[in-house]
Amino acid sequence: MKKMLILFTFLTTSVYAATQKIEVNGMVCAFCAQGIEKSLSKIETTKDVYVNLDEGFVILESSNDGLKEDKIKKIIVDSGYDVTKISLVNETADVIRKQYEKE
Amino acid sequence: MIKFIFICFLSLPTLLFSAPMGFKGSVTSMTDISKRHSFIETNYAYDAKSAIGVKLFHMDNNNRIRDGIEINHIHRLFRKNTKHSQMNWWLFGGIGYLEGSYEAINDKELSTAFVSPGLQWDYETKRVYALVSHQLIRGDSTNHDTTKLKAGFSFYETGYNQTQPWFILEMTNINGITPQLEITPTIRLINKSLYLEGGISNMGNPKIHVMYTF
Numbered sequence: 120m121k122k123m124l125i126l127f128t129f130l131t132t133s134v135y136a137a138t139q140k141i142e143v144n145g146m147v148c149a150f151c152a153q154g155i156e157k158s159l160s161k162i163e164t165t166k167d168v169y170v171n172l173d174e175g176f177v178i179l180e181s182s183n184d185g186l187k188e189d190k191i192k193k194i195i196v197d198s199g200y201d202v203t204k205i206s207l208v209n210e211t212a213d214v215i216r217k218q219y220e221k222e
Numbered sequence: 223m224i225k226f227i228f229i230c231f232l233s234l235p236t237l238l239f240s241a242p243m244g245f246k247g248s249v250t251s252m253t254d255i256s257k258r259h260s261f262i263e264t265n266y267a268y269d270a271k272s273a274i275g276v277k278l279f280h281m282d283n284n285n286r287i288r289d290g291i292e293i294n295h296i297h298r299l300f301r302k303n304t305k306h307s308q309m310n311w312w313l314f315g316g317i318g319y320l321e322g323s324y325e326a327i328n329d330k331e332l333s334t335a336f337v338s339p340g341l342q343w344d345y346e347t348k349r350v351y352a353l354v355s356h357q358l359i360r361g362d363s364t365n366h367d368t369t370k371l372k373a374g375f376s377f378y379e380t381g382y383n384q385t386q387p388w389f390i391l392e393m394t395n396i397n398g399i400t401p402q403l404e405i406t407p408t409i410r411l412i413n414k415s416l417y418l419e420g421g422i423s424n425m426g427n428p429k430i431h432v433m434y435t436f
Binding site: 148150152153154157170171196199201 | 244245246248269298301304305306307308347348379381382383384386412413415416433435
């Protein structure tokens with residue numbers, strides 16, 4: 120029974136987890152970009168946020184099938200930036216973080 | 223009274239701050255400490271483009287002392303974001319009250335209401351920074367109009383979680399307080415919520431600027 124519960128938990132989180140890559144214009148310093156990280160982290164479904172200043176994107180990992188694009192755009196605009204593209208990616212935020220921090 | 227409030231504010235260790243404003247819903251606090259002009263300010267960004275704040279300041283050039291309190295409003299008039307840069311126009315202004323000595327009539331006490339409208343332009347990339355601002359500070363027999371220019375570069379690019387060092391040259395003139403252009407080479411360190419600048423001016427005055435966003 121315990122094994123079934125673990126398997127069920129694993130399957131449901133795997134099925135509904137989504138990672139979105141948000142390409143952002145104007146993100147030139149960490150002091151300014153922290154608003155994006157703080158605002159996205161407050162969302163209940165957010166599992167992880169990774170900000171990459173060098174390439175100008177943000178990775179949002181959610182526990183459901185992803186945050187709606189209009190909500191993401193509103194959060195980014197309220198933080199003072201512009202969204203140029205939102206796409207789904209296969210990796211988790213942590214995997215992407217490790218990829219870029221290795222370089 | 224204003225001096226008392228100012229000293230109380232400076233003695234609060236959690237009050238650190240200084241940038242025009244943060245992201246929507248954030249509180250940004252800043253302080254600038256130098257021989258001739260010090261202030262402490264906190265503002266709240268009630269939407270993505272506007273913030274309301276309170277500022278306490280102290281000016282002192284040995285002959286003239288000013289202590290003031292101001293309620294101000296900051297509005298982002300225009301922002302242009304590109305992949306590698308950001309450019310802003312800011313409009314700000316406040317109303318306040320200041321006290322000091324009135325040299326023209328033998329150091330009689332001065333107390334006056336004042337207004338302080340101003341305009342700022344700034345431009346930033348990951349390696350270059352520039353700012354120009356001019357603010358009027360006008361009251362009865364009082365003119366402390368302030369002009370500020372800042373320009374500099376970062377030594378290298380850093381990741382989001384790393385501390386980025388910058389060299390910034392700051393030029394300031396405060397009418398009636400600084401006798402000429404005060405030039406201060408500073409080192410700026412930015413690490414996410416914390417923004418720190420420090421330097422020594424051409425007049426030998428140390429200057430520290432700290433800003434924190436909550």
